Amino acid sequence: MGRLQKILIPSLGLVLAFWFYSARDTFKPEMLRGKRVIVTGASSGIGEQMAYHLARMEAHLLLTARTEAKLQKVVERCLELGAASARYISGSMDSPSLPQQLLREAENTWGGLDMLILNHIGQSSFTYFSGDVEHVRKLMETNFVSYVALATAALPMLKESEGSIVVVSSIAGRIAGPFTAPYSATKFALEGFFSSLRQELIIDKVNVSITLCILGYINTESAVRAVSHVIPDTPAPKEECALEIIRAGALRHRQLHYPARAVGTMLLIHSIAPELFESIVRGSYRLENVRRT
Ligand SMILES: NC(=O)C1=CN([C@@H]2O[C@H](COP(=O)(O)OP(=O)(O)OC[C@H]3O[C@@H](n4cnc5c(N)ncnc54)[C@H](OP(=O)(O)O)[C@@H]3O)[C@@H](O)[C@H]2O)C=CC1
Numbered sequence: 412m413g414r415l416q417k418i419l420i421p422s423l424g425l426v427l428a429f430w431f432y433s434a435r436d437t438f439k440p441e442m443l444r445g446k447r448v449i450v451t452g453a454s455s456g457i458g459e460q461m462a463y464h465l466a467r468m469e470a471h472l473l474l475t476a477r478t479e480a481k482l483q484k485v486v487e488r489c490l491e492l493g494a495a496s497a498r499y500i501s502g503s504m505d506s507p508s509l510p511q512q513l514l515r516e517a518e519n520t521w522g523g524l525d526m527l528i529l530n531h532i533g534q535s536s537f538t539y540f541s542g543d544v545e546h547v548r549k550l551m552e553t554n555f556v557s558y559v560a561l562a563t564a565a566l567p568m569l570k571e572s573e574g575s576i577v578v579v580s581s582i583a584g585r586i587a588g589p590f591t592a593p594y595s596a597t598k599f600a601l602e603g604f605f606s607s608l609r610q611e612l613i614i615d616k617v618n619v620s621i622t623l624c625i626l627g628y629i630n631t632e633s634a635v636r637a638v639s640h641v642i643p644d645t646p647a648p649k650e651e652c653a654l655e656i657i658r659a660g661a662l663r664h665r666q667l668h669y670p671a672r673a674v675g676t677m678l679l680i681h682s683i684a685p686e687l688f689e690s691i692v693r694g695s696y697r698l699e700n701v702r703r704t
Pocket residue numbers: 451452453454455456457458475476477478479481502503504505529530531532533534553579580581582626627628629630631632633634
């Protein structure tokens with residue numbers, strides 16, 4: 412009996428723990444049904460694909476980017492796909508008033524918010540740093556400060572709904588390669604800010620999750636246009652990437668690596684042998700094709 416207890420109880424514990432964690436990890440599209448979601452950078456690329464997935468899941472959508480004509484088309488498609496509702500506000504994230512305007516719209520139309528997906532980025536070239544400090548300042552404003560402003564304006568509603576913030580970042584925000592100095596800086600900043608904020612929310616017992624998405628090379632038009640002449644790798648599909656981001660956010664995961672194996676391997680090798688890793692990456696680039704501005 413004693414031996415049975417020694418084996419049976421821990422085994423039962425293991426089975427229960429496995430069941431509990433795997434149930435917690437099961438994503439169902441219904442999780443997003445009727446949820447009120449803001450997606451930034453939703454006129455193209457990964458943001459556009461996230462809007463379509465969320466529409467199929469019957470979420471309420473508020474989309475934003477600069478180009479009104481593109482947003483109109485994305486909203487139309489979202490309604491065809493089954494969105495509970497879909498609207499947009501166009502504008503540039505350089506403008507300090509846009510975050511407030513977006514969150515006011517969410518409050519007035521929905522009376523709350525469940526998920527904030529921060530995804531937009533300003534234009535930056537894949538090239539040697541030219542010394543243009545003004546570009547760095549502007550990119551920081553668009554890729555970083557506006558994320559902070561949006562999250563700040565959204566927090567009261569997210570606290571109320573026990574909602575989620577999803578921050579789309581990059582492997583370039585963990586490991587800096589060449590030709591992305593200003594962009595990398597903005598992504599490193601995001602990780603610092605949101606990792607600190609996450610801990611403050613835990614200390615204050617605020618049930619708002621923060622999911623940081625560490626993405627590798629994805630086949631969006633802008634990324635392929637920027638790097639395909641230098642980087643010979645095959646990019647991962649934006650549709651699957653978009654779905655994985657939504658899944659990680661809905662499951663309130665701390666972080667997402669996508670594509671998982673490539674990003675995981677890069678982070679592991681870099682942590683063991685950073686100089687070797689960096690020289691392998693540099694060696695794989697077609698440096699002769701890098702355009703100097
Ligand atoms: N594609 C990739 O290989 C990788 C992407 N990522 C990350 O994924 C996210 C999406 O990237 P991706 O889909 O490739 O990018 P895209 O260039 O396809 O989309 C960027 C979006 O941001 C909007 N945008 C651009 N400038 C501004 C601005 N000043 N104010 C507001 N919105 C703006 C664009 O619309 P508009 O021009 O109409 O404003 C567009 O909707 C980014 O956070 C990026 O860092 C991370 C790693 C790899």
